[in-house]
Amino acid sequence: MTPDSPEVLHGLGLLAYEQDDFPLATEFYRKALDRDPAFAPAWNDLGVVEFRSQHYDSARTFFEKAVALDADFSEAWFNLADTYEELGMAEARSHALAQLRRARLRSGEKFDGEEDE
Numbered sequence: 001m002t003p004d005s006p007e008v009l010h011g012l013g014l015l016a017y018e019q020d021d022f023p024l025a026t027e028f029y030r031k032a033l034d035r036d037p038a039f040a041p042a043w044n045d046l047g048v049v050e051f052r053s054q055h056y057d058s059a060r061t062f063f064e065k066a067v068a069l070d071a072d073f074s075e076a077w078f079n080l081a082d083t084y085e086e087l088g089m090a091e092a093r094s095h096a097l098a099q100l101r102r103a104r105l106r107s108g109e110k111f112d113g114e115e116d117e
Contacts, residue, residue: 006032006039013045022049040070047079056086067099074103 001008013028026049032042047062060083066076077100084093103109 004031004035006036006042009035010039010042010045013042017045017049022053025049038069040066040073040076043069044073044076044079047076047083051079051083051086056083059083060087071099072103072106074100074107074109077103 009028009032013025013032016022016024016028026046029042029046029049032039033046043062043066047059047066050056050059050062060080063076063080063083066073067080070076077096081093081096081100084090084096
């Protein structure tokens with residue numbers, strides 16, 4: 001990995017986010033997307049910043065982009081469902097939760113409350 005790879009830039013964005021430096025996190029996420037516009041984790045994390053800032057319409061746009069790029073991205077489906085809830089979009093929220101379940105089933109990810117067998 002090179003210092004300007006999408007993964008490294010995204011990681012720097014995560015570090016900035018953990019420090020509550022949303023503008024810097026956003027800058028790094030956008031730089032990651034400049035390198036690879038199909039890098040779904042950066043779209044998701046742009047949505048997280050917007051959600052935390054209570055900009056639900058733009059958060060929705062970013063989460064929708066993330067799941068369009070990766071239909072098995074369960075974290076983005078979860079975030080999208082939360083955003084739909086904030087926007088009062090009950091039917092869309094139900095759809096996102098159904099997609100979340102499908103993504104988790106395809107990946108073998110456990111659901112909350114499941115125990116290891």
